[in-house]
Amino acid sequence: MQKSLTKTLVFQLQPDESGQQLLDDAFLEARSVYNETIQRAKNGEDWDEIRQDLESNANLVNNTAQLVVQKSLEAIENYYEYDDYNQPSYTKDGAYPLRSNYEEGYNLFPEDDCIRYRISAKPYNPVKGTLYGSPAALEQLRNAIESDDWRVGTAEAMNRNGNYELHINTTHTEAEVRDKEDSRTVVGVDINEDCVALAVLHEDDIVDSVVIDFPEIKEKRHRYFTIRKRMQYNGKSSFDRAFEQQEERFVHGQLHKVSRQVVEWVSRFEKPCIVFEDLKEMRDSIDYGTRMNRRLHSLPFRKLREFITYKAAFQGIPSDEITPEYTSQACSLTECEHTTRANRNKKRFKCVECRRQDHADRNAAINIAKKGLAKLNRNVPALKTLPNVRKLRRQVSGCVNQPTVTHDTARGHHADGVAGVSD
Numbered sequence: 001m002q003k004s005l006t007k008t009l010v011f012q013l014q015p016d017e018s019g020q021q022l023l024d025d026a027f028l029e030a031r032s033v034y035n036e037t038i039q040r041a042k043n044g045e046d047w048d049e050i051r052q053d054l055e056s057n058a059n060l061v062n063n064t065a066q067l068v069v070q071k072s073l074e075a076i077e078n079y080y081e082y083d084d085y086n087q088p089s090y091t092k093d094g095a096y097p098l099r100s101n102y103e104e105g106y107n108l109f110p111e112d113d114c115i116r117y118r119i120s121a122k123p124y125n126p127v128k129g130t131l132y133g134s135p136a137a138l139e140q141l142r143n144a145i146e147s148d149d150w151r152v153g154t155a156e157a158m159n160r161n162g163n164y165e166l167h168i169n170t171t172h173t174e175a176e177v178r179d180k181e182d183s184r185t186v187v188g189v190d191i192n193e194d195c196v197a198l199a200v201l202h203e204d205d206i207v208d209s210v211v212i213d214f215p216e217i218k219e220k221r222h223r224y225f226t227i228r229k230r231m232q233y234n235g236k237s238s239f240d241r242a243f244e245q246q247e248e249r250f251v252h253g254q255l256h257k258v259s260r261q262v263v264e265w266v267s268r269f270e271k272p273c274i275v276f277e278d279l280k281e282m283r284d285s286i287d288y289g290t291r292m293n294r295r296l297h298s299l300p301f302r303k304l305r306e307f308i309t310y311k312a313a314f315q316g317i318p319s320d321e322i323t324p325e326y327t328s329q330a331c332s333l334t335e336c337e338h339t340t341r342a343n344r345n346k347k348r349f350k351c352v353e354c355r356r357q358d359h360a361d362r363n364a365a366i367n368i369a370k371k372g373l374a375k376l377n378r379n380v381p382a383l384k385t386l387p388n389v390r391k392l393r394r395q396v397s398g399c400v401n402q403p404t405v406t407h408d409t410a411r412g413h414h415a416d417g418v419a420g421v422s423d
């Protein structure tokens, strides 16, 4: 099966003074397009009408205005679908990234010793210069421009910490992901606000399991959330955007590290298939309860899953999903499988029937893996005993206190800030 894999490459623009001025103006214009889109969408105006109006009125090249409107509407959509507590606001000020299509809003010109850029910040007013970046990123970009296997896609120009940057999406069109029917092991993944639990099963038994803790992500998010609430309470409705970006960047960076660690661990097993709970079913289920609710609204759930999926895909490892019903309530021992909410108390699982105790998320990960095997029409092993729960904690330094693997499989892919997988 073939999948397209997208990697985002980050470059410095280092524009001259007039270039900076043009970009700053364009960022502000993009901000006002964003605000107006959000405001009108919230007022219930027709989205097609909003698109038409803003694309023709904005002082941006057409295609760029279109992409900014699109991104704003996606923020609204995302909020409706998943994330009740990050409602997009239309009162923000300051710079907003300028998104454009390759060879429309921006263009690239590889030369012998550098790559030159041209960004149409405003109609008929291009900003030109040379891209600065790591040798690896420049090499990758040159390759993407020149090779048939790669495609150069949309880019975002932005100002980050005072630096003018261009984030360019490049897509590999022919990465090969192994057929999941062909898997020998199934890895159940249970993602929570402060940890991810993994359990590997094959047709005869459980192979291994681990819980990777990342409490600082939860702590950081809660801290920011409290500060945000307090500031709104004090009437400072438009709190510092830089502050918000700082949170995003921290969480984003941590989730990249965790996902890399997950994929490194998974890649040690024979022909693995990674199995997640189906997000859509979790949302539609009437009975998902407070635990599910909390998990759905926690950003790590979606992002971590996305990062794991694409990093695994880069190594040819397929992913699948199963229905989330009872994965956290059922006792994972085959001779018991007693299912009740009373089995679980926060992180502690204690089966009311067989009295077995377990880490609640490890127990859930095993149930997810069992469902994954069943979905692939494989034998689900009769589990009689389980290995001890092993925990790994991600330190603030970004290192793990106990290395899980010595090889460095996923390292080649982490220069990217953001990336995604599409079929």
Ligand SMILES: [Zn+2]
Pocket: 331, 332, 333, 336, 337, 338, 351, 352, 353, 354, 355, 356
């Ligand atoms: Zn039991």
